[in-house]
Amino acid sequence: MALLRLSRLNQRRWHLFRRNKRGYWSFVIFGILFVLSVFAPFIANDRPILASYKGELLFPMLVDYPESKFGGFLAVTDFRDPVNADEINANGWMVWPPFRYSYGTVNRELPSPAPSRPAFLMHKDLACAKYPLVADDPQCVFGNMNWLGTDDQGRDVLARLIYGFRISVAFGLILTFVSSVIGVAAGAVQGYFGGWTDLLFQRFIDIWASMPTLYLLIILAAFITPSFWLLLFILALFSWTGLVGVVRAEFLRARNFEYVRAARALGLSDLQIMVRHVLPNALVSTVTFMPFILSGSVTTLTALDLLGFGLPPGSASLGEMVQQGKDNLFAPWLGFTAFFVTSILLTLLVFIGEAVRDALDPRKTFA
Secondary structure, three states: OOOOOOOOOHHHHHHHHHHHHHHHHHHHHHHHHHHHHHHHHHHOOOOOOOOEEEOOOEEEOOOOOHHHOOOOOOOOOOOOHHHHHHHHHHHHHEOOEEEEEOOOOOOHHHHHHHHOOOOOOOHHHHOOOOOOOOOOOOOHHHHOOOOOOOOOOOOHHHHHHHHHHEEEEEEEEHHHHHHHHHHHHHHHHHHHHOHHHHHHHHHHHHHHHOOHHHHHHHHHOOOOOOOHHHHHHHHHHHHHHHHHHHHHHHHHHHHHOHHHHHHHHOOOOOHHHHHHHHHHHHHHHHHHHHHHHHHHHHHHHHHHHHHOOOOOOOOOHHHHHHHHHOOOOOOOOHHHHHHHHHHHHHHHHHHHHHHHHHHOOOOOOOO
């Protein structure tokens, strides 16, 4: 029924996209992984999703409860502390996520010094001896195992992987969207008006694109601590130039077409002509490049984190995982995890880009 509401052209594009099995299934897998990562706090967290204490319903994931509420004295309750857990379990219950570690949770009960090996089959007594769990809880072993091991600070690699995947993809999506909006607007103005506007804009882009982005980040890192939004702002300042040439060429080609002249003769403003008539044709080539821009954005953030100029220390990111693998060559599971996750993510994005390119190619036919 959804296809019936699409235009004939969009139906053809959708069928071409689905015919590319590699790209289509890459899109499905990427979508599932991203949706799961969005709900990372419900999958991996060191706080219960829901709890009940003396008849009161609590939401530890959303509210910081003082330990005095449970008979302690600290400002924030550690629900993994055996004393607090025994008190809550004796007067209520707790619903935990599948994995009881957040990206910054340090496992202080490791069977070996950090970084510890993946514990797929950790003994139940070892996994649950000092954790706030009931002895016969079927999730006892499952929730407290470090499935992919720990890093050199004792933090769970799987939890950091889930949160790092979310941050990397979110950063790439936002940067791709912002860069595309700026690049499309700049290319549209250049191509539509041409002349001195196009000439001056091109010289400005030549100068702007030659700015050393990495050096600027290094200089800024010496004064302030880079954050998610600061990195996004700096990279967006220099990443929008990639789409300008494509959009500019489309507008230069289309500005003298008959339908554009007819719209101008009917009294439509330049902005209306650009948005309503020329931009839809230019967006076809723009959308083709977006998955590749997204993969480039993820790679950029990963590289900056690896070099130490990315997100603040302690943040979960794919680049930090790569750095962990580089610094701990005697713990190969760290390097293998970072390599495979980053490679799979970039491969999925490239395959999706190829499928989108084929779907928007007017020379492709659907039988």
